[in-house]
Amino acid sequence: MSGFSTLFKKELLRFWRVVFQTVAAPVLTALLYLLIFAQVLDEHVSVHGVRYAAFLLPGLVMMQILQNAFANSSSSLIQSRVTGSIVFLLLPPISYGAFWSAFVLAAVVRGLVVGVGVLAVTLWFAPIWPAAPGWALAFAVFGGAVLGNLGVIAGMWAEKFDQLAAFQNFLIMPLTMLSGVFYSIHALPPFWQAVSHYNPVFYMIDGFRYGFFGVSDVAPERALLIVIACFVATAALTLGLLRRGWKLRT
Secondary structure, three states, rough: OHHHHHHHHHHHHHHHHHHHHHHHHHHHHHHHHHHHHHHHHHHOOOOOEEEHOOOOOOHHHHHHHHHHHHHHHHHHHHHHHHHHHHHHHHHHOOOHHHHHHHHHHHHHHHHHHHOOOOOOOOHHOOOOOOHHHHHHHHHHHHHHHHHHHHHHHHHOOOOOOHHHHHHHHHHHHHHHHOOOOOOOOHHHHHHHHHHHOOEEEEHHHHHHHHHHHHHOOOOHHHHHEEEHHHHHHHHHHHHHHHHHHOHHHO
């Protein structure tokens, strides 16, 4: 376990030493989203009987949790590979399970830190408190872990930073932005409602929002099962690639 704890601590220090970039910047981005959308729509729109600013806030929190969990694991791996320092992670006798656990857990921690920061600075605009905090925490942890797994996969696959940017811009961003962060899927035409149900991030956002308001577009039990299934699938794929040393030992 010393290998895991050392690598986990290293991953935590990596993002904490540049906290203005890794935490403060995402918090500011979420605050700008809230200021713009809430200022324009708060007096004219309500969803599930909830003010639009209050409805929007959990979505923004979860979106930042997911995007930053992905960014943490993916950026760490690609930086290590590009600079050549990945060799110092591969030489010690650290099991691939410990390697995976350290990267994914650190990604979840960064996502949660950013999420708490977003919630703290935006509560003045929409004072809300979780109605079911256990549900909110479960979706935040498992959702962050899924994106942490995808970040490890992206970090192994990408050979340069623009490939990682393409992975994020053409996969992660559309999945998070089109997942119901800014709207309820019941406001969409039937075709796009059906398409939304194939987006796993939709269930993460919807379940997390249920933790605050006790209402959701999908039953939270079903949403959590889908998110856990996504975690198991992405974890199995990530562990399989790490066991093979895919693109890490070449």
